[in-house]
Amino acid sequence: MPSSTIVGDGGLSTLEQEYYSERLNQYAFLMAEQYMRQSNLNTANSGILNPHSWNRNNSNSSRTSSQSIFGDQLGREINQIRSSSSQRNGVNRGSRFATGSRFANGVGRQRFGQEERGQGLNLMSTKNQRPGNGSTRQHIPSYYSVPLEELRGKIAFVAKDHVGCRFLRKKIEEGKTEEIDMIFNEVMNEGHDHLHELMVDQFGTDFIQKLVEGTNREGRAKMLDAVMSDERKLKDLCNDHHGSRALQKLLERIETREQQSSFTRILKRITVPLCKTQPGHYVIQVCLKNFSPDCLKSVLELVLDNCIALAKDRFGCCLVQNIVEYGYTEAKERVVADITEHARVLCEDPFGNYVVQFLIGLKVPRVTADILGQLQGYFVNLSMNKHGSPVVEKSMKEAGEENANMIIHELMNSSEFLNVLQNPYGNYVAQSALAVSKGSVHNDLVNIIRSNYPHLHSHLYGKRVLDKTRNRHRA
Incomplete structure (x- = not known):
């Protein structure tokens, strides 16, 4: 077939199409390499990836520098080829392809999917791949396909990735003692503060919550000791949305009074500030629901001393209501008495009015009569x-x-x-x-x-x- 023959509706000769495809192939490799680097999984030196098949002719430095300009250069070259081909055939497609939109609409992405599967990505697998439909989202890895043993020494790193987190949670759910012990030992490595880092991480917090469920009583005790070892870090943990969720899960699983007492001795020093933050007051609520009254008494005393101030606070008002619902008898009576005495002032407060409504909603005749009085x-x-x-x-x-x-x-x-x-x-x-x-x-x-x-x-x-x-x- 002559080189000037038009192929399909693209307006390219056979020779030009081969050049075009080769350039797209190179760009696809760069795209994949950049994606793996951004997802923090390109750890070639540790053996997680096998990068030897990625564009061996280029050095690391040349790849990095070329990525920022390669796409624009490729777009300009494609535009020049298509413009010249269109002019030869009497068709003006300059406005359509001025920004290299043919590649953006999916040309070459089928090749990307095929090359990705054939180039030795030995860490991850993909689901529901439909090559050539114009979307690279379906090539995003969905799960790990390596034995857990190959991730030894990298558990904390993998747990911070959304795919790695799911992989580790699944391993914990399987309940194999040796695998859970390996995961736990790496998280609790004395030389690193992996536990705190993972508890405040977006994906690590889900992993830690699953680890709390999968480990035994002795393991949870070690995790609690690590959390209580630094008061400043504990406060930061309680005030962090991710850290608070992980800590709540741990506190729900505490069973001995000794552990509860140890935690409340530290908690009472930061109780009032925690009551006025959304993540912090949830931590105190979990203690209120799960700890024995004797262990929690010192913390509740601080809350009761600041009852009216907390009732006027956005999050403190929720905690005051929880004391009435879950607190021991003396604490309930003291809260009810304080709220009743200041009912008129609280009714005009943006948050205090909810506390008064809560007490009325309990439908306790004596309490209702006192408030309405x-x-x-x-x-x-x-x-x-x-x-x-x-x-x-x-x-x-x-x-x-x-x-x-x-x-x-x-x-x-x-x-x-x-x-x-x-x-x-x-x-x-x-x-x-x-x-x-x-x-x-x-x-x-x-x-x-x-x-x-x-x-x-x-x-x-x-x-x-x-x-x-x-x-x-x-x-």
């Missing part, structure tokens, strides 16, 4: 407050009919009732009052609202309350 006379002001109005609604819905009627009467008899109906928050309180009230109380409430029709029918918020009164009267 503190709030009596302030329901009108609270109804028009952004954070207080949900507390009023919660009280009417869950504090019982008698308490609901008391709140509704206070609202109806106030000179500010019209303002409540027209308030951005108060109108929701009025709607809740209509929903929970019954009998004569409901009828009186409907009549008072309707008597303010001239002020409500065209008001942005008032008309919402007025619409609720048009429903059928309750008996």
